[in-house]
Amino acid sequence: MTTPPSGLRERKKQATREALREAALRLAVERGPDQVRVEDIAAAAGVSPRTYNNYFASREQAIVSAVTADREARIAAAVAARPAGVRLADAVTEAVVAQYTNTGERAHKALLLITTQTALRDAFLDTTAGIEPPLTAVIAERLGDAGARTARVLAASVAAAVRIALEGWLRPPGNAEATEDFAAGGLVVPSGSLPDQLRTALAPLAPAFDAAEQRTQP
Amino acid sequence: MTTPPSGLRERKKQATREALREAALRLAVERGPDQVRVEDIAAAAGVSPRTYNNYFASREQAIVSAVTADREARIAAAVAARPAGVRLADAVTEAVVAQYTNTGERAHKALLLITTQTALRDAFLDTTAGIEPPLTAVIAERLGDAGARTARVLAASVAAAVRIALEGWLRPPGNAEATEDFAAGGLVVPSGSLPDQLRTALAPLAPAFDAAEQRTQP
DNA sequence: CAGTAAAAGTGCGTGCACGCAAGTTTGCGC
């Protein structure tokens, strides 16, 4: 499973993908993100522009993917690695927190770049949707076949919560964008650390996890 | 609040928006969805192509918006209309179900069209994200200022659940697309009625709503 | 009833995503 079927073809594909990722990020950092055309990225990776588009559906995706990389696979593994004894809600929360906390130095620098542009910011937030399928799989494993639907909903909810946490985190606190239509009582906590944001956002979902879990193991 | 500030300017804008909506849907039905260019929609609505793009960010959005229209506003109203006595979870569930059930004849025909094309299907599913802000507002009202964050997460979870329900509903049952990586035990219920799908998808979130609600009214 | 500021509409130009139909490489069975 970890080694799909075969070898040389797949290696080349991954190599190309990574070359594109790295080229996109490097160029975006060197010049501004606006000054990087698809043509440049493709050239830097040694492929045609058309091929570039076989790997990434948008310019933003390429840049962002250098940071997100294989986060999806690692999240699934992280959840599965937790012992079966702990609450499912805790297992998921900690797995998610771990994945978004252990960002390397390079990732942190890249995030600064991402914050500067709305399009990049959105692309980055969209990657949270990618954790949904693996999360669904691992949650479903815990809930049994009867809870497949529930697993899907919970996984999607987690992804949504993570997105909210990230949004709140990388929002420039001084940004006067307001909270759109209804600014509550102004009691919005500006932005704590990312782990805090994640835990806070995931906390409301814990009861749903508990209920689902108890239905299978009374 | 129901009458924003003033009148003539806003009326024209809405008129143009509706003209574009209707033109997009009509043309998409008459010819295939693929045979409709932005230029045509704009012409049919009596505006320039450039203006069309000031209203809709994609061709699919224009077509789909004819069906989704002002669903967002109605959902908020529907939740607010429920008496304060009922469980918040039930209020939200029923409000959502009602909104997606009372689709008229026209909407139903349009949905058939939407199903035929992946791009349209995706655009339609993306509109569920639009119910998040109003839902957040009305849920936050119930939970009080302390639960603003929680309201946001719950609203996003509801939107995600609705999306899943819709996905399962308008998926051609015979579609051998498989469930991607892990096909559970083959126990996937093909597709019940839409209200059933919605209730089933929202059910797992009820405990989270209950917990949030009880925290404010012990 | 101007005169002016703001907002919506428009033309133009640029870069991009993607379908299609080649050409090229890789993998596999004989």
Added chain:
DNA sequence: GCGCAAACTTGCGTGCACGCACTTTTACTG
């Protein structure tokens, strides 16, 4: 090895989204 089939790459063409600068329309004020 050999050739065939599937997978990957690439060039081309089309339609599209959107920034920018400019014109036209709407709203407000002296």
